[in-house]
Amino acid sequence: LAKTTQPISMDSYEGQEVNITCSHNNIATNDYITWYQQFPSQGPRFIIQGYKTKVTNEVASLFIPADRKSSTLSLPRVSLSDTAVYYCLVGISTGGFKTIFGAGTRLFVKA
Template identity: 90%
Template sequence: LAKTTQPISMDSYEGQEVNITCSHNNIATNDYITWYQQFPSQGPRFIIQGYKTKVTNEVASLFIPADRKSSTLSLPRVSLSDTAVYYCLVGAADSSYKLIFGSGTRLLVRP
């Protein structure tokens, strides 16, 4: 499983766009990139998953450059309720059923 590196914490203000970048230099050819969100006292929640280029859903966008050695989770116009820990995970679709969570990025959205 590819190791991931992401910032420990980030601060933002309501209404701003937040971009959290994750490095995964050793990503394998068949690895997907997945982001989870975790609120205090709750289990993680799936946000978005991608393999290459750009993926967008109703919650976020995921940008993956051609070399796939990093990825950026983009949260448009954050609100206070987006304050959470965001985890970047990398694993193969066929065998890496174990989700290996790193330390995550603690995002604090201020009013």
């Protein structure tokens, strides 16, 4: 499974757009990129998944450049409730087998 590198923490203010970048230099051809969100004392929650280019859903966008060695999770207009840890995962096994979480990025949203 490809190793991922993310910033340990980020600060933002309410209403701002937040972009969290994840590096995955040794991503394999069949690997997907998945992001999860985790609040304290809760299980991780799926945010978005993509393979290439751009994916958008009701909560976030995921930008993946052509070389796929990095990806950026974009959260539009964050609120205080978006304060959480965000994990980037890479691998085809996110659906069926072994799933490796990295240390994640702790996002603090301030008023």
